[in-house]
Amino acid sequence: MSIDAEISRLLDMMPASGRMLTKIISQPQQSKVIDAPFAPPWNRESRPIYINFDLWRRLPRGQRDLLILRATSSLINIRWFKPDINQLIVLAGTIGLMVETGQGDAVGILIAAGLTAISIRQIWRDNRNIQRELDTDEAAIKVSLRRGYTEVEAAQNLLQGIENAAKIEGRSILNFTELIRSQHLKSLANLSSIDVPEKIDF
Structure with missing residues (x-):
């Protein structure tokens, strides 16, 4: 062959x-x-x-x-980019992470990063x-x-x-x-x- x-x-x-x-x-x-x-x-x-x-x-x-x-x-x-609740949470978490980083709010950074990570993991599991x-x-x-x-x-x-x-x-x-x-x-x-x-x- x-x-x-x-x-x-x-x-x-x-x-x-x-x-x-x-x-x-x-x-x-x-x-x-x-x-x-x-x-x-x-x-x-x-x-x-x-x-x-x-x-x-x-x-x-x-x-x-x-x-x-x-x-x-x-x-x-x-399907990484199909519109659903996890996609919206990733987007919101990413935006929140950027805003909180700019403001230097450690608790806000942790919450935004956590939401983003959980949603990305769920998208990965769905696939x-x-x-x-x-x-x-x-x-x-x-x-x-x-x-x-x-x-x-x-x-x-x-x-x-x-x-x-x-x-x-x-x-x-x-x-x-x-x-x-x-x-x-x-x-x-x-x-x-x-x-x-x-x-x-x-």
Whole structure:
């Protein structure tokens, strides 16, 4: 497998927003097959997707396709800047912090900084919860439908990709989040009649 040719093929798989906002980087020393680290809000361009191509080549093409679509979806669907109460508290806290700093009010500074930190943490949690992981899987499957996959095929490939990537990485069991995702994907792939609850948040 030529790394350049595979990167070019993977870029063709991505939606246009994925090509604009992410960058595939070869990372032969990493233990993970593919890694799309959580992107902070100031990094709005070239969010990296790291791939160990020595491990990557051991996955069938369909599984590689769904794993790259899933990684892309996880990076382009981060909602740091959606208008909600946490956004307003961050804004108010930041303004308050600047005002209180200018006035030299130590108590005011602590309160404003605390409000800002709590709200930022909540926004971070909202982007890292289990429900968001399931939504990201479904977003990847939705994109795959425009690339010639059926929903069942896509769910099966993503499910098998999760399982096989873990084996390649030397992990004998999936982590909790992967187990929940796998059960949901089994339901989408018609492999199980049991799905996870409609809305979950851990």
